[in-house]
Amino acid sequence: DLAEKGGYPDFMMKEIHEQPRVVRDTLAGRLTGGTLTIDELDLSHEELNLIDRVYVIACGTSYHAGLVAKQLIEGWARIPTEVEVASEFRYRNPIITPTTLVVAVSQSGETADTLAAIRDARVRGAKVFGITNVVGSPVARESDGVIYTKANKEIAVASTKSFLGQVVSLTLLSMLLAQTKGKLTTSQIKLLFKELADTAEQIETILSDTTAIDEAALACKDACSSLFIGRGLGSAICAEGALKLKEISYLHAESYPAGEMKHGPIALIDEGFPVVAVATQSPTYEKTISNLQESRARGAMVVAIATEGDTEIKKHAEHVIYIPKVRDCFSPITASVPLQLFARAIAVARGCDVDQPRNLAKSVTVE
Numbered sequence: 001d002l003a004e005k006g007g008y009p010d011f012m013m014k015e016i017h018e019q020p021r022v023v024r025d026t027l028a029g030r031l032t033g034g035t036l037t038i039d040e041l042d043l044s045h046e047e048l049n050l051i052d053r054v055y056v057i058a059c060g061t062s063y064h065a066g067l068v069a070k071q072l073i074e075g076w077a078r079i080p081t082e083v084e085v086a087s088e089f090r091y092r093n094p095i096i097t098p099t100t101l102v103v104a105v106s107q108s109g110e111t112a113d114t115l116a117a118i119r120d121a122r123v124r125g126a127k128v129f130g131i132t133n134v135v136g137s138p139v140a141r142e143s144d145g146v147i148y149t150k151a152n153k154e155i156a157v158a159s160t161k162s163f164l165g166q167v168v169s170l171t172l173l174s175m176l177l178a179q180t181k182g183k184l185t186t187s188q189i190k191l192l193f194k195e196l197a198d199t200a201e202q203i204e205t206i207l208s209d210t211t212a213i214d215e216a217a218l219a220c221k222d223a224c225s226s227l228f229i230g231r232g233l234g235s236a237i238c239a240e241g242a243l244k245l246k247e248i249s250y251l252h253a254e255s256y257p258a259g260e261m262k263h264g265p266i267a268l269i270d271e272g273f274p275v276v277a278v279a280t281q282s283p284t285y286e287k288t289i290s291n292l293q294e295s296r297a298r299g300a301m302v303v304a305i306a307t308e309g310d311t312e313i314k315k316h317a318e319h320v321i322y323i324p325k326v327r328d329c330f331s332p333i334t335a336s337v338p339l340q341l342f343a344r345a346i347a348v349a350r351g352c353d354v355d356q357p358r359n360l361a362k363s364v365t366v367e
């Protein structure tokens with residue numbers, strides 16, 4: 001058993017530690033002479049160039065990878081993008097034309113709602129790309145093109161390395177769309193790709209010392225509820241951080257865009273209430289800091305994920321977890337890792353089975 005887990009105490013920990021490799025494998029062979037290529041997409045330059053609307057469809061953790069993709073596709077390629085849970089998308093009447101791209105994100109490639117959604121989208125004439133971890137899975141077979149996330153088999157029910165593979169793949173797809181539309185130049189692509197590849201090493205740095213994460217987890221382990229707040233991409237990462245925590249530790253966690261705090265969730269805060277914030281360097285950093293001040297004024301115990309070198313943040317948080325400095329667009333890749341470790345440490349401290357949480361299944365092939 002220990003051998004299977006590669007010497008780690010559980011599969012989740014083993015899989016968290018595989019993430020630098022996932023980044024490297026997902027990127028291998030994608031850039032030649034400043035040009036990104038994803039041959040498996042099987043669409044001509046002209047067809048790609050015509051795309052004027054994107055829907056990212058997924059469930060669970062994969063949906064959160066979609067939230068990241070929306071911001072990158074709109075930011076770089078300037079194509080209007082919506083992210084929707086598959087069980088909603090399939091039962092409404094979305095606007096689909098032949099120039100609509102539907103991106104189905106599914107680790108297993110067999111989630112019933114996601115499959116039903118793409119079948120319907122294809123009948124309506126959309127182009128469908130699958131992003132999946134399982135070669136030859138139904139999502140792979142039934143899409144016009146597929147990107148494999150190269151996470152290899154994921155055993156822990158709560159997804160970690162496949163989420164990271166999804167985010168890296170969607171980042172590549174967003175860059176490819178921008179390249180096709182002429183919104184990013186060759187030199188911009190080269191620079192971004194290099195920085196994207198550098199995240200593998202940055203994750204290794206995060207994994208090499210988890211003291212601050214473990215301390216913060218111990219301080220939060222007896223809470224009944226918690227809030228995860230962030231802005232922009234930080235908000236998307238918080239959604240995944242909160243899901244991870246509730247899935248494996250059964251500690252209630254809710255994520256909110258930080259700016260929405262005052263419209264409801266701030267009422268929850270009393271003495272010692274954990275507020276986990278993604279407060280890395282970004283255009284909205286200062287705004288997030290003021291949300292931390294508001295939270296602390298009401299007694300919150302703030303755990304902040306922050307950028308290395310940011311000493312200011314110590315004034316606004318009980319616990320600071322530093323991560324290496326990256327361009328904001330790549331923060332989902334690095335900032336997700338401490339949140340996975342945080343959730344796992346709390347689950348372990350609460351005596352939970354982190355690999356097999358109650359009531360959850362690795363893949364949901366029935367409605």
Ligand code: G6P
Nearest residue numbers: 059060061062106107108111361
């Ligand atoms: C289940 C799993 C989650 C996963 C979700 C979507 O709920 O427990 O970890 O995110 O299904 O699965 P998929 O295979 O489509 O990504």
